[in-house]
Amino acid sequence: MSGEFERIARLFAPLASAEGLGLTDDAAIFVPPEGTDLVITVDQMVESIHFLADDPANSVARKLLRRNLSDIAAMGATPLHYLLTTALRAETPESWLECFVTGLAEDQQLFNISLIGGDSTSTIGPISLSVTMFGTVARGAAWHRRGARIGDAVFVTGTIGDAALGLAAAHGKVLDPNGFLAVRRLLPEPRVGLHIHHLVHACIDVSDGLIQDLGHICRQSDCGALIEAAAVPQSEAARRAGDQWLLTRLTGGDDYELLFAAPAEVEIMLRAAAAPVSITRIGYFVEGPPEVVVLDNAGKPLPITRGGWSHF
């Protein structure tokens, strides 16, 4: 067998479920369960853009899966299968790919998903990877970005801003003595499997930054949002980094926490249903243009625009 087919048989076929037809056919065949909607997403990672050349290959694989798992989670769906594309350089060592595959295997088991197909090629540029992921959700029950109602509370899972601080730490700008921020950057926790389905009106995952992603819900739901900076949950490591990183935390990407709209009165039910994942109420959806206003401790709007501090 030529190198490509030998690699597929040795490294990838063991990751494949029956739907992948042994990775020996032109396509995968999948029969979604009766009464479900199929939820489909694709996300790519390019070396030097989405990961650093010396990031461990297994954590690159896991982050690639987890970015997609997070999109599936943001639709309220259960992940099932994925397709993988890889474009590697001729000089990419075989050990890199082997390490990459161990990362896939580990997260496949953790999240109960399987490989069903893909495409591998060579490139003369940066390593380029993509995953297309499939999940299912009861028919008509998927969450959308639209659906937030005026008066709904804004909730987030986990803590916000750690991944951006992890990148700052990788560049030596923030202390990260126990590596917590690095782990949050390299290995986000997609919030799949929370049993809060019936309580949520609209949802997105925080991939582009809290303010920008909250703005997406506002635009799709035709409302504004008002949040309190002090209410945005931060990790102990982020707290230690200090208040000068507030903007980074609010606008940094890659957290992969869920950001959603639900009635304030179901907060206790949400917390009980999502445990041990923490859920924090950070503000409200309000009448008005699709803008996000962030209030400081004195209740004054911070001069933040979606992309950063306002120049005014």
Added chain:
Amino acid sequence: MSGEFERIARLFAPLASAEGLGLTDDAAIFVPPEGTDLVITVDQMVESIHFLADDPANSVARKLLRRNLSDIAAMGATPLHYLLTTALRAETPESWLECFVTGLAEDQQLFNISLIGGDSTSTIGPISLSVTMFGTVARGAAWHRRGARIGDAVFVTGTIGDAALGLAAAHGKVLDPNGFLAVRRLLPEPRVGLHIHHLVHACIDVSDGLIQDLGHICRQSDCGALIEAAAVPQSEAARRAGDQWLLTRLTGGDDYELLFAAPAEVEIMLRAAAAPVSITRIGYFVEGPPEVVVLDNAGKPLPITRGGWSHF
């Protein structure tokens, strides 16, 4: 809106069907028709590997779709929807992307498919593109590479080797006065919609070269294949290129014709059902190891290995 969202709204949202949720959500939602199996494939194209930097962007888009359409056709399925990833350089001109999108639009209409999602990012290397495509087929009726029976005839659609000769022409090694070979390389014809479903035992599309791809059917079907070099259909342009290109034609990739197993006695029915697409019988599946033997005009085996001429 930031550049990425503005581009999505302006260029890609007009290509999207309802399943894509306006390309404003975290994922697409698709409900496959009752009684069908979902067929899923992914294929990528990297600049300098799969296309040349000065290939027209609209034809790159169309070839990207067509490579995937061909995989769907090789499973006997009907294409429906696709997801697109793009990784462009900061200096890739906006006009390149606009031209790329016109190619997508043209083939969407031609093949009755729609965009339902995707991911766009930047890269510092070659342009990198991928399409994940979905099709449906009556439950249990998909073609596989396994299934060829000893005694079945080997059939191909269209003509074989034009794309490889088109690449040779692009490098000035073959004459292509009317541009026929260039068109065959840039704009393959995926063989979707042939009404030969009930007659076919196994199928693959010719993407890696006739001999290699026929070998895939042999390995999955546990048989050998015997074909006649003179029977392999060639275009008038390929005939003019001359016999010294025989190996290139038999081993060159990118033809995207269908290569399939069916009983010899249904040849007339196949031709009638597939018209106006031509179907040619080129040999037989035989008992033995999963090897492809090519006979010359005298009935002697040509010293061809899967990858090229044998060194023996």
